[in-house]
Amino acid sequence: LITWNTLLYALGKAGELQDAYELFGELKAKGLKPDGFTYNAVINIVGSMGLVEEACILFSAMKEAGCKPDVYVYSTLVNRLSKAGYIDRAWTLFREMKEQGCEPNLVTYNTVISGLGKAGEMDEARNLLQEMKALGFDMDVITYNSMMDGLRRADQVDEALTLFQEMKDANVVADRVTYHILITGLCQESRVEEAWELFQEMREKKFVADLILYNILIAGLCRAGQVSRGETLMRQMRSDGCVPDVVTYNTVIGGLGDFGRYEDARKLYIEMKERGCSPD
């Protein structure tokens, strides 16, 4: 069974979702009894295929088969439900798990906090954070990132920055994702100078910017009316091994157009094609 579970997990991780799901059918056909690991893997796989209802059916089947869901299975399904936009059902399941005596751990709390943030329910997220702390859990980098991203989505970038400071004070080390979230939020609000400062701080910490972050920054600069700076950054990103893609070019071409710099826009369009990037 462990072999099957391992294979199932590997297929799921590799994105071979169909095969994985078929493997589950095969396993049952062989008369093997799926355990918590099996169900967890398969619920996660089915959920990531966008079939949440199917995942819920599997969850029920699991319980009917006398297999008690553990903290992993609950957390997985809570995650899948909130990813599918059913934050209320995720919340109900979270409550059910507590009622069943299955203690949520830090991952479970992070999952629900992130789900609430995506649903725009930051008040609930803050309450849950308090509950979590009261139970003695310390916020980790994922907790902070989830909270900050929720705040960013709710246009509460200053609150996110405050949390960033708290994070530093608590000696929780910011990672690449932390910087992405904050830089995205600042760009969103056209606060490009602050975004730029954080970008520098990020690089001092030896994090390498990726294509997406460059695109976010370039779009931020263009939106803030600093197209030339955006263009400069587009030239510099190659030194980080990032090749401008169709999104980068569209962003800068659009920015140039907004400022009436049609000739520059045209030149860039030609350059883009010369560099082998085809317009979409």
Place this chain on the structure above:
RNA sequence: AUUAUUCUUGUA
């Protein structure tokens, strides 16, 4: 310990 959690960019 074979399993779960955070960021994913451009547009009319």
